[in-house]
Amino acid sequence: MPELPEVENTRRNLVRAGLPGCAISSAEITWANTVKKPSAAELAVGLKNRTIQDVRRRGKYLVFPLSGAGPANFIVHLGMTGRLLVQPQSQEPDPMTRHSFPLDDGRELRFVDGRKFGKLWLVDSPAEVLPAMSPEPFDDQFTVETLAESFAGKKAPVKALLLDQSIACGLGNLYADESLFLAGLHPERPASGLSIDEVARLRQSIIDALTAAYGVYDRARDQHWPDPPTALTTWSHPRDVKADCPNCGTKMTAIRVRARGTYFCANCQV
Incomplete structure (x- = not known):
């Protein structure tokens, strides 16, 4: 999607x-x-x-x-x-x-x-038409404090909450996984249990994941114009249980979080 x-x-x-x-x-x-x-x-x-x-x-x-x-x-x-x-x-x-x-x-x-x-x-x-949405991830209003407030009191897995457009608008399954991978956070962690430092790390990882993806598409647009690709692999974490984590070499793990396929490194993401 x-x-x-x-x-x-x-x-x-x-x-x-x-x-x-x-x-x-x-x-x-x-x-x-x-x-x-x-x-x-x-x-x-x-x-x-x-x-x-x-x-x-x-x-x-x-x-x-x-x-x-x-x-x-x-x-x-x-x-x-x-x-x-x-x-x-x-x-x-x-x-x-x-x-x-x-x-x-x-x-x-x-x-x-x-x-x-x-x-x-x-x-x-x-x-x-538009549903309730959080500030855009690149907006100044998308702060550590607003993200932490969205998580407060919620025991749902952090991965599930990242798919809620009122918490992190624009994120879907792939970039939620990528953001958690970059932040070193297990997707099943209860959101309310994250420390403020972990929330800050997650916020920055969301921005980093999207920035990297934008760069991939921008370069492809310049290279292939007027027929640029519209669906590219822009994330760093492997979505394959046979693949090694690029950080530690451990095999990737696949689970389902609220019925959504989820890939993570059980060693790096805690």
């Missing part, structure tokens, strides 16, 4: 492709269940001849402010396998393209979504 680095990579790809300033000429929706609000037909009408003013991201959601009359925000969630591409209308689309939005410059914004778990909204305000 696309997590914060993948969604941010998509945002940066769309900005580099020059999507802001383009007008949507029409909308071709082939899987109506993707559209959550309004109806698919109303969304198609509401997008017609609207100019995309910017490409923003909040957590795992992409927000496209629109010019003109009507609902002011087009919002996209990529789901499990979604990708947003800007391509010439003459280019053969990926067979898993579910929705196309022809632009006024001869290109199309295409939503490729093999598993059909993506979601689309056209609403007045992002607040109608």
